[in-house]
Structure formats: C-alpha cells, structure tokens
Amino acid sequence: MLKKRILSMLVALSLLLPASAAAIDLPADGLRGVWVASVYNIDYPSKTGMTADELKSQADAMLDNIASMGLNAVFLQVRPSADALYQSALFPWSRYVSGTVGQAPDGGFDPLQYWVEGAHARGLQLHAWLNPYRITKEGETEWNALPENSPAKQHPEWIVEYDGNYYFNPGLPAVQQLVVDGALEIIQNYEVDGIHLDDYFYPGVDFNDAATYARYGADFDDIGDWRRDNVNQLVASLDRELHKLDKELMFGVSPAGIWDNKDSNPRGSDTRGRSSYSEIYCDSLEWINEGTVDYICPQLYWSIGFEAADFKKLIDWWTDAVKTSDVALFIGLGAYRMEEAEPGDVWYGTDELTRQLDLIHSGKDIQGEVYFSYSSLINVAGASTLLMEEYEPAENQPAPTPTESNSLLDIFSRFIVALFQ
Template sequence: MIMVGLWRPLAALVLAGLLGWTAAAPARTAGADAAAEEFRAVWVATVYNLDYPAKATTDPAALKRQADEILRGCADMGMNAVILQVRPSCDALYPSRLFPWSRYLTGRQGTAPAEGFDPLAYWVEQAHALGLELHAWINPFRVTKAGAEELAALSADHPAVLHPEWVAEHDGNYYLDPGLPEVRELVVQGAEELARNYDVDGIHLDDYFYPGSDFDDAAAFDRYGGSFSNVGDWRRENVNQLVKALGERLHAIRPELAYGISPSGVWADSRSIPGGSRTTGGYESYYAAYADSRKWVKEGWIDYICPQIYWYIGHKTMDYAAIARWWADTVEGTGVSLYIGMADYQAGKSDPADPWYGTAAIQAQLALNDTLPQVAGEVHFRYRLIASNDALSALYRETYQRVQSPVTEPTPAPTAAVPTPVPTPEPSGSLRLDTSGKGAYIQGSGGLFRPDDALTRAEAVALLARLSKDEQGNLLYNEAETASGFPDVDADAWYAPYVAFARAWGVAGGYPDGTFRPESPVSRAELVKLLCAYFDRPGAAGETSFPDVPAGHWAADAIAYAAAQGWISGYPDGSFQPEQTVTRAETVKILNRALGRPAAEQAEPETLFSDVPQTHWARAEILAAAQ
C-alpha cells in the first residue's frame, strides 16, 4: 500500500466529503452521444462455459473470483466495456420470472447459485467500480445447442416446456419461432426485466435470428403470413417488429440505455441488392438470417450497430476494408453509432504464410478503423481467447491505453465514474501527517509493488491513517482497532484498522447502502483533491488550462492549484481526464512532487520490488518513496 505524510488541520473535514462516495454514475450516454468516446469492449460468452464461468458451479466465491479476473483483465487491456452473455439459451444468469437459471452457470438448469447470489448484480457493481460499462447480451430465440437430448432435459419452467407450440426445429436444434407474436413479446418482456431490475448500461442482441432458410415455420406462416407472398419478406418483417418494439419499450423505461445489435458483417452483396457491399462471399444476413440490419440503422431503431467483420483486409471475397467502409457509409448521418465486431479468435496463427499470423491482421484493422470517422469503437470476440494470447492482450494494452497516454505520467487505468460526495461527521480534532520526508511512505506485498494497479479506497484511507498525527505530533492510528462498522470490511482484512481509523475520525464515510467498498478505485481528480486539502491555499487558484475541467467541476480549484505547483500534467490533447483511475505508480509520482521529494539517484536496492524493473518509468520515484 502507499502512505504519505503531509496533512494539515482542516484536511479531514474536506476528505469527509471526498471519500464518502455514493454508487457509481452511468459511464456515458448511448445513441449519437456514444460516438463522443471510443467504445472498447469485449464479449464474454457463457454458452458452453467458453468464458464464464470456466466450469459450472453454485459456489458464489468461485463465481465472484472468475468475474473479478475477467473484469480486471478487461480493464488492464484498456477496455471500457464488457458485453456479458446473460441469456444464452432462453435461460438466465440472474433470477428471472420468465427464464430458468442457466445450466452453464450452475450445472443444472433451474438450479440457482448458493446463498441467494445474483451473478449479474455482482458483474454490474464490479464493472462500474472499475469504470467499465456492462451490457447485457441476450440470444433472443435459441433453445438448445445439443439437440433433442438437451430439449428433453429442459427444466419444467423453461418457456419451451411451458409452450411447446412456440418451438420449431432446424438442423437438429430447437428455437422459439420468431413468427409468433407471443414469442416476440416474451423476448421484449425479458429485456424489460433486465432494464428495470439492473443498472446495466446496454442491452445487446447478437446475430441469432432465423437459423436458416429451411426453418420449420410453415404453420406460423399460414397463420400470420397475411398478405406476404414471400416467406422471406415475412420473416424479415418479424425480426423488424422485434427490433423496433424492443427499442421503443426499453427506452420508455430508461431513455439513456444503449440498445444495440451485432449482426453478421455482410448485410447483402451489391450483386444481390443494389447498395450492398462489394463482397461476393455468399453469406448475406439479409437472406441467411432474415436480418435487415441496414433498415434498423436507417430507421434509427437502435442506438448502435456492431457488425461482425470476421475477415482480414484483402480477403478475396469478404474484404474487411470494403465491409467496414460500407458500414461507415451506412451509419453516416443516422445518429446510430458504429462499433466494429472483430475476430480476435482468428489471431495468433503459427504459420507465417497465414493472413492471421501473429497480430498483424488485427493491427491493420485497428489502423483502418482510425481512418474512418464513423467508427466509434470496437468489440472483441472473445475474452478467454484474448487473455490467453499474450501478444494480442499486449497489443490492446499498448494501443488502447496509448490513446490516453499522458505527457509525463504513465498510462492510467480505465475510467472510473465520478463519485458524488455524501456528508460524514466533522472529525473529532485536528489531523496532521508527518512531512519530514525522512521515512518511507510506501510498501509492497510479497516483494511486489503492483505499480500499474489502481489505487483503491482502502489504500487511500491508508494514506491518511498510517502517518496521521495530532497537533502535538502523536500518532493516532491504532492497528488493534479493527471494528469499522462496515459490513463489507472484515475485521481480519489488512485494511480494517485503516478504515476503522478513517471512520472514527470522520475522514471517510461509506455509501448510502452502508457499505465502504474498499476495492473501488480512486480517480485522478479525487487524489488531487485529497492532496490539495492539506496545503494552505490563498483562495481559488483560478481556472484550469484543461478543457475537460470546467470552472464548475467539483475539483476544479484543486486541479488548478496542483497544476500550478507542477504536481500534475495533462495529456497530448490538452485534457486532464479527472475521472480516470489513478495507478499506484502515478500516485507515488504525484505525491513525490507534492512533498518535494526528488527521484532516487541510485537504482539500489535492485530487488526492492521484483515487478519494478530498471526500465520501469517510475522506478526512481518508487525507490525514493520506499527508502
């Protein structure tokens, strides 16, 4: 953890507001506004236990641990959103009145996790704590992936069991029939349930609409086909009705909710339909899946479109560049955001002659996307395949974090939402911290410093507690006191004494639900505000030079002061990005500047922290703080 001594008497009162946070605010708005910030997301698949969970279990601890691993992995790569598959086969990874618990989650359909654990609620909370959006991904019509055997094993409350007349067969598997109004209503109600019950940032549909042209829906066509002479046109209209109704009813509940669809990359070839893409590959979703995705965009029924362009640049029949440009032209002027679905699963081939050898194809696609102003981001398929490919995950860490790389400071961790202060009691007495600069104020754990990890709330209160003194210079922190009063702070946790101290002295409060959330990250603005509170400043410091820190920003005065003192600097585009999560290494650098502590001139001891090599940008700063 990191510790510092530089506090002044009125500081605790300021921090009472600073560290008494409420729940995270929505990351950003949807629709046309989404293009204002690049969308960098990862699909997390639950079907077949591809990504989550790795093995079905009812154990909440195991489910939490795996969720944390994935979310932190996404944040580490510079992503700002996760698209989690929450309804893979008309079943659910959350308690639902419409769908049974998924067998991919617990091993048996209809069986809930132990102890009343709600995986989706946990994913949403933890994603937001890391500054990530969480989009709920649903498959609208799929019932089985393993044919008749799986159909026979469905739980008694599965919609296909309750309504066998809704089920149609195709190629050995089973689907709810999109041609039935009752089925479309079920899909809409299922999405409404998610929007009402969870603080998800988006609802996401993938490309599973009609599974093929020989779908067994003759009875539904006879009943509902009406004036349609062509079954294909009727099927497309059924999907259109679902897409339109879903958007209207979701936005009636939550207007800010992002609603998007990820169709197959090719709408139609130009030789099939005038205005189609310059492709000749044979798979056209307009005909194969009866998905008129171009119409959804032109009509503005969705907030974003995410075509799965799963071919490389230069492909003879399905050229990535041609398809991406076609989609860019399609969304132009519509207000619908364009995110490109990318084939990360293809990358890493070992044959140098393979177009997907290494990461070169992905790098070329990212570079092309940057040249298309209509492309507002990418979505990557899928988490485990990216995480297991060291070169690919390194590419995203370098590419996505470089976009926000500061001039003189390292790449920060992913964005954290701006906390809203809640009042806490005035501290009982005055607090100071030692400013002698003679001792170490940081330490690691197990020989590691974790320089690129986000500074957490627990570590932030450790900054206060470890070296806090009264006006007579007496240390106030008592390591024996572990009763913090927060239900999510175990008495045996390393940070329990620090949190107990912070609460006892009115330094930090909790959230409205009574929790402290010790692992939640701290933002750049929060750290600067925290530091500035302990310096005598003659009034306001004036306006900042950062365009993203307006005069009305809650930390504007502190940021202006810190910049004037030379503690902080901005990014190449002139921004400060106040809500960006601050790392442990960044914290040390800023603290050293505030303390006037110079970087260590000697590199010894070389083995102080094994994860801070000679080449690390902040090595000298970290050594100066640790010695």
C-alpha cells in the first residue's frame, strides 16, 4: 500500500514538471542555423564550373561569415534533386557544381567533406539537407541530361511526371528504401551532425499515383490518408535506421509553415494558406506525437499580423504542438523576404526580422531558429550586424535567473531523496 501511495505521489509531482526540451544534444544557447541552398546556385556554389580552389575559397568565406554572425549550425543542401554534392554510389554528381549532371567537380573536389571539416573547425554543426523525391526542376531537358546510372533512369517504373517535372513515387516501398539508403550512405561516409529534409514531399493533390494506390493502399479508404502514411513511414524509417548507426545524430524536417487550416481541420491553425497536411501530405503532428523526428522546423515565412498567416499565431500553434513532446522546435525564418522587399513593404529593412526574433526569444518552448537563406543575410543591409548583436557571446550577457521549472525539479529531486533516506 505504501509503495502505491508513493508511486501516486511521484506521478502527481511529475505532472507539475514541464515537458523536457529535446532528447537531442542542443547547443547551450539554442540552435542558430542557416540554410545554404545549392539549387539554382542560390548560395553555394554561386555558379557552376568553378575550380576546386574557387570552391574552397568560397566555402571558407561563407563559413567565416556564418561564424562571425554568431550562428552555430549550417544546413547544406547536398541533394537538391536526385543528385549529390558528395561522392555517392547511389546518385550522380549534381549539375549545380560542375555544370553537367554526373560530372565530378574539378580535381575530384568533395564539397560535403570540405564543408564538414570547415564547419567543425569553426565550432559549427553541419547538417546534410536532402530533397527526398524531386528529380527535375527544368522538365524534359533536365530529364534527358540525366546519366544512365541515375536511379531515375535505371528505374523508370519509380517515376511519375507531374506538371512538367519528374518525381520519385513516394508510395513505392523501393523508393522509400532508396531515400533511406541515401541518407545512411552520407552518415557512413561523412561526420555530419544531422540529416535534414525540406518541405517537398508530394508535389500536389493530382499526383498520378492511382495505380500505386490500388496496389498498396487497400487498408485506406482515402488516398490522402494513404499518401500521408507513406510519408510517415519514410520519416519513421529514417529515424529508426539513422539512429541505429548514430544515436547522437539529429534528424528532423522543415515542413511548410501551415500544418492545416482551422476552417477545414479543427486541429489546424487560424490561417488561410497552403496546407502541408492536405496538399503535400505531411502530417507533422504525427511525427511529433510519435517521436519520429528529433526536431521540427516549420517555415514561417510571413510577417507578424499578416492576416492569412500571422507569424505570431503560427508561433503559438507550433509551440502548443510540441509542448508535451521531447521534439525540439526550431523556427524557419524567411530572410529572403527582406531581400525581395521594396520600400514601404513590412519586410523592407530588418525591423520585421527584429520583431520576430524578439517574439521567438521570449518563448520558453522554442529551441532555435534557421534562416533562409545565407545569401539574403549577406545581401540585406544591416542583417549581418543584427545577428552579430542578437547573438553576442554568452559571456557578455547577464546570467539567467532561476526558473520555475528549475525550482520544481529541485523540489522533485529533494522529495525522491527524502523518500528513501
């Protein structure tokens, strides 16, 4: 009887404690990341056909800038399509480096290896950013240029054409395995700190996968539920297989910022925008609830007060989504909006970004932010300085005061000790 009463008291006290932060090992002052995009040569490389020395020099300059801004994590896009910015036995070399898909960079230079070593030398994390299903962005021309050793060319039965471009079919078990194998290949050969997926899964609701659904979807009355389950299975498989090889590896996804809209789904946010749940079949809440991601990084690329998708409302919604889980929440910030803005736009200058950072850093359940993308932080006047000031070294900041959660934890610890004295 005494043991039962003690157990009941322990359970009751444990409910007073806040949900744990994340199971992953986060930097003490939070994750401060930046996406470095290779697609269309947005960030790196800045153009195709560079020499090995030029590629190294550009990487060094970017990493120095990233460190000087006070950031501590790089999300490098190493598979923008069904290609690789690293030596791969599964995918051909990316055209965004040499200019020709399948052609190695000058001198056999390996961008991912160089970035991993350079990031770690500067005290930065390096996360390998993958696009799981996209094959082309420029239609037939790009498709015809793929080498015969591309998995897309070797397995035409895996491919679906959609809106002029080509995609792997997410409903095929063999495709899911290819994505998993591709991620495993990276962590087996490179000392990356994480594997990161972006928000591109199914490209649209009219994706031509009816035959695949007829073959594999017998347990589902709705094709949307089946598609979401396919993505859920991929995410769960990646989580399981990656952590078998590296328990400390960070694995997460950066979904579109609106999970679903409240007017069509009572669990959704008070927004009116593109739904990742019903349009690209990403059920981020499922991943959070099942713990199949270490972190979630929604892309909240709207301003505070924007009627259709208010940044603050979305911050509150995502914070609520993770509050009882051990999944870390990072916020994806649209730095590119500043670069695109004209005078008079709310995004012109750095004021909106300042307001968003103030909002993020006033929250208790947000463990970091990631900026899209590197070039915008460099090209927008004042953005680099803003980050330098925002992320001033911790030794120059006042020491944090004890929090309520720490007090509760102390009470809980003292109670446990007292019970068994």
